[in-house]
Amino acid sequence: MTIRPAPLAFGDLQGCRSQFQQLLAKAAPSDDTPLWFxxxxxxxxxxxxxxxxxxxxxxxxxxTVLGNHDLHLLSVSAGIRNSKKGDTIDEILDAPDADxxxxxxxxxxxxxFENNMLLVHAGVPPQWDAAFTMEMAGELERALRAxxxxxxxxxxYGNEPNRWKPGLKGIDxxxxxxxxxxxxxxxxxxxxxxxxxxxxxxxxxxGYMPWxxxxxxxxxxxTVVFGHWAALGLMVRDxxxxxxxxxxxxxxxxxIRLTDxxxxxxxxxxxxxxxxxxxx
Numbered sequence: 540m541t542i543r544p545a546p547l548a549f550g551d552l553q554g555c556r557s558q559f560q561q562l563l564a565k566a567a568p569s570d571d572t573p574l575w576f577x578x579x580x581x582x583x584x585x586x587x588x589x590x591x592x593x594x595x596x597x598x599x600x601x602x603t604v605l606g607n608h609d610l611h612l613l614s615v616s617a618g619i620r621n622s623k624k625g626d627t628i629d630e631i632l633d634a635p636d637a638d639x640x641x642x643x644x645x646x647x648x649x650x651x652f653e654n655n656m657l658l659v660h661a662g663v664p665p666q667w668d669a670a671f672t673m674e675m676a677g678e679l680e681r682a683l684r685a686x687x688x689x690x691x692x693x694x695x696y697g698n699e700p701n702r703w704k705p706g707l708k709g710i711d712x713x714x715x716x717x718x719x720x721x722x723x724x725x726x727x728x729x730x731x732x733x734x735x736x737x738x739x740x741x742x743x744x745x746g747y748m749p750w751x752x753x754x755x756x757x758x759x760x761x762t763v764v765f766g767h768w769a770a771l772g773l774m775v776r777d778x779x780x781x782x783x784x785x786x787x788x789x790x791x792x793x794x795i796r797l798t799d800x801x802x803x804x805x806x807x808x809x810x811x812x813x814x815x816x817x818x819x
Contacts, residue, residue: 544568545798546602548575548658550773550782551766553608554584554627555814556593558792566794566807571600575651575797577766578606578660578721581628583787584814588630588640595643605649606660606767607721610692616641617689620696646684649720650676656797657758661767662723664703664730665756672758675716682713702731724768726750739770751779764797773808777801784808789815 547568552559568574580594580603581587594601612628614620616637622628631640650672651658657669659676667675682691694710695717707715718732725733725747732750736742740749749771750756751763759778766783773793774781786792791808798804 544572545796545803546573546575546653546656548577548764548780548782548795548797550577550784550793551579551606551608551769551786552576552581552584552590552792553579553787554581554587554590555786555792555811556584556586556590558786558809558811558814559590559593562792562794562807562809565809566796568796574601575658575764576601576603577658577764577782578604579608579766579783580606581612581631582608583625583627585627587627588634591631591640591644595640602651602658603647604651604658604660605644605647605721609644609647610695610717610721613641613645614692614696617692619689619693645688648676649679649683649717652761654797654799655760656762656764658764660721661765662719662726662750663756663758663763664719664723665726665728665750665753665758666703666730667719668757669761672720675712676720679713679716679720698732698734701733702726702729722767723750724771726753728753737768737770739772742770751776762797762801764795773806775804775806780804786811786814 581591615622652669652673663672695714700715723732725743727747733744733747762778764780769783769785771781773784782793784791784793789812792811794807796805
């Protein structure tokens, strides 16, 4: 029986292609090593189109979950939202293969679970275990792949509802899932999310805390790997790994080998001073 190599997981690339190539060369994974990407693969960095094409070319070897910037690309392409100052997605929208690239992005998962490791872009509500996270992610993925996906996508924006309740249905249920998996940082013990702060651990509003520090969160027995939180920086604990170390802010791009044993997990980083975009 062939033993599959441990995945190599990357933080937010955000179009920093040169740094991604440097990090891949430095980490030197074998050709059969799965490569996991924690979302926000494009936007704000200088080479969004080339970065996206690189990941598409990796085929099934790449596991890429959707981040808020990736959803923003789809929304701009669909006429749901306008480009923002600092966006670097026009080159994707103007590319001759834009339709194929956008189709690929739209069919990415919003969560991935394998070998008791859960990959999401932002966070997991404290009431959700890994199995329920995947169930909710599956509902959102099916909606984004359906013929009326533009209608769904348009309905995903907004901060309410801001906490999970079992009775949520329809677009409110999908919006809550999208908000949690692609945008959350802080919440309270009941899982109500706060969006007033995107700073580091000490910037939590009164009564709130990082989602992964909520007591008795149901995903605690799973290793959750995420990106999104540049102000947090690289954070490696036994059961939670934050990989957005702010490459597009000119800091570092990080990758980690996701071995079963936390002691065997190796972090590799490269400097991103040359890829300072306009942030997250």
